Amino acid sequence: LCDRGFSEKDGKCRECYCGPHGKCSFDDYNKVCSCDRGFSEIDGICKECYCGPHGKCSFDDYNKVCSCDRGFSEIDGICKECYCGPHGKCSFNDYNKVCSCDRGFSEIDGICKECDCGSNGICSFNEGYKVCLCDRGFSEKDGKCRECYCGPHGKCSFDDYNKVCSCDRGFSEIDGICKECYCGPHGKCSFNDYNKVCSCDRGFSEIDGICKECYCGQNGFCSLKSGVKVCSCEDGYSEINGRCQKCDCGPYGNCYFKNAKKICYCKQFFAEKFGKCIECYCGMQSWSCRFSSRGKKVCDCKPGYAQKNETCVEMCKSSSDCLNEGICRRFESGSFCDCGPYFSGDRCEKSEFCDHLKEKCEEIGAICVSTPWKATCECPKGKMFTPRGMCEDICDAAKCLYGKCEVTGKTYRCICEEGFSGLLCDINNNIKTNISIWGISLIVFCFILLVTMVGVLCCGFQNVRNNRCDHSKHF
Numbered sequence: 001l002c003d004r005g006f007s008e009k010d011g012k013c014r015e016c017y018c019g020p021h022g023k024c025s026f027d028d029y030n031k032v033c034s035c036d037r038g039f040s041e042i043d044g045i046c047k048e049c050y051c052g053p054h055g056k057c058s059f060d061d062y063n064k065v066c067s068c069d070r071g072f073s074e075i076d077g078i079c080k081e082c083y084c085g086p087h088g089k090c091s092f093n094d095y096n097k098v099c100s101c102d103r104g105f106s107e108i109d110g111i112c113k114e115c116d117c118g119s120n121g122i123c124s125f126n127e128g129y130k131v132c133l134c135d136r137g138f139s140e141k142d143g144k145c146r147e148c149y150c151g152p153h154g155k156c157s158f159d160d161y162n163k164v165c166s167c168d169r170g171f172s173e174i175d176g177i178c179k180e181c182y183c184g185p186h187g188k189c190s191f192n193d194y195n196k197v198c199s200c201d202r203g204f205s206e207i208d209g210i211c212k213e214c215y216c217g218q219n220g221f222c223s224l225k226s227g228v229k230v231c232s233c234e235d236g237y238s239e240i241n242g243r244c245q246k247c248d249c250g251p252y253g254n255c256y257f258k259n260a261k262k263i264c265y266c267k268q269f270f271a272e273k274f275g276k277c278i279e280c281y282c283g284m285q286s287w288s289c290r291f292s293s294r295g296k297k298v299c300d301c302k303p304g305y306a307q308k309n310e311t312c313v314e315m316c317k318s319s320s321d322c323l324n325e326g327i328c329r330r331f332e333s334g335s336f337c338d339c340g341p342y343f344s345g346d347r348c349e350k351s352e353f354c355d356h357l358k359e360k361c362e363e364i365g366a367i368c369v370s371t372p373w374k375a376t377c378e379c380p381k382g383k384m385f386t387p388r389g390m391c392e393d394i395c396d397a398a399k400c401l402y403g404k405c406e407v408t409g410k411t412y413r414c415i416c417e418e419g420f421s422g423l424l425c426d427i428n429n430n431i432k433t434n435i436s437i438w439g440i441s442l443i444v445f446c447f448i449l450l451v452t453m454v455g456v457l458c459c460g461f462q463n464v465r466n467n468r469c470d471h472s473k474h475f
Contacts, residue, residue: 022046055079088112106130121145154178187211205229220244238262253277285312306334314346324348324370342373351375365391384410401426 002013009016009026016024018033018041025032035046042049042059049057051066051074058065066074073082075092082090084099084107091098099107106115108125115123117132117140124131132140139148141158148156150165150173157164165173172181174191181189183198183206190197198206205214205224214222216231216239223230233244240247240257247255249264249272256263264272271280273291280289282299290298301312308331315335316328322337326348329338339348351370354361361368361377369378379391386392395405400414403425416425 017044019045019047021048050077052078052080054081083110085111085113087114116144118144118146120147149177151177151179153180182210184210184212186213215243217243217245219246248276250276250278252279282307283311283313285314306336308333308336316347322348324351343370364389382407400424402428 006013007016018024021039022033022035033041038050039046040049051057054072055066055068068079071083072079084090087105088099088101101112105112106124117123120138121134134145138145150156153171154167167178170182171178183189186204187200200211203215204211216222219237220233231239237244238247238257249255252270253266266277270277285305287300299307305312326337342352353375354368366377383391402420403414403416
């Protein structure tokens, strides 16, 4: 029974001290310290080492080590509760709970729950949803990591059960494998029927399989054909010196450049004036209309016509060609009728005197006719004024009852049908003849009767006077 600080070794009490908080002994000549609770051996002495009631404390290279009970983990040198369920190991990282789940499990709400993506991936939860982080050459499909390989230069995935390859830059998919397909740093490469296709960035175009600079400005698309730069410009722009520049002739024409010169193709009755298509019309008697370099209107007139006041006007030979006392005068471009006040037109045939009478004449069916220095309302051909002051047809159905009406100047006459006569063809000649025969017969009868009565009276008068009568011998 050895004194304190000693322990038996080889039948002898030999020195063996672990400090006041431990019991010392020998095991196969090796010193062993059995430390009190809350203490652990370091350099042969039991020193304070406490991890709380749920852990065992020890030293490793002078560092305190806590071996915590299941469901606990060390934080600040004390084993505190840290539980991730039966399928995970719990720890703390910067005071935050961390669950290291067994294979086939993943943390959700602080507990390791089943989360299996198969043997070729790691499963986890993100906002309550299962997520599979698959090994290279595998991708998630139906919640499992399944083989999905696009080669060493691409990432494989599934989209509605279809394999999709996201290839690295300089590679493109063909037959499910990302193969080299490079169009340079300014283009995207792809395969079409095993043929390489370059989709170049704006300002670049493919030549010899590489997207090279080909810029036509912001308003055009550049391409290279047989090594030659070609600019396809937007509407309102045209190529000049390899750039699509604004080429605008206005809404009435099309614009383009030819030999670095702007050309305007204008619509009918329009012509170019200072780079814009402007209305240019010289009348019905012109072949064409254009503008000079100074913007002056130029008319190309038909034979017998020449330009006057920006219009093709009929020329005159003498003053007799001009109406209303107009005079034929020589002008710079030809001879024209020089009209007096209130008259206009190629032949001075238009009068301003009719301006105030025109509406009044139209109200009564007449037209305004101007003569030198005055204007009157006259009925048009085939009409005449009626007592009501209106222009009406000279001939109508009521004019000639049994005949045809014919206009003669400003009046009319009736051409009667056979058997009719009179100014209005209103006399039936057959009825007149019958009446005449009966009338004559009646007159003759009355005349004979009158003669007989006179004779009888005369005879009676003489018989009284001469007491005889020549007719008595007949009785």
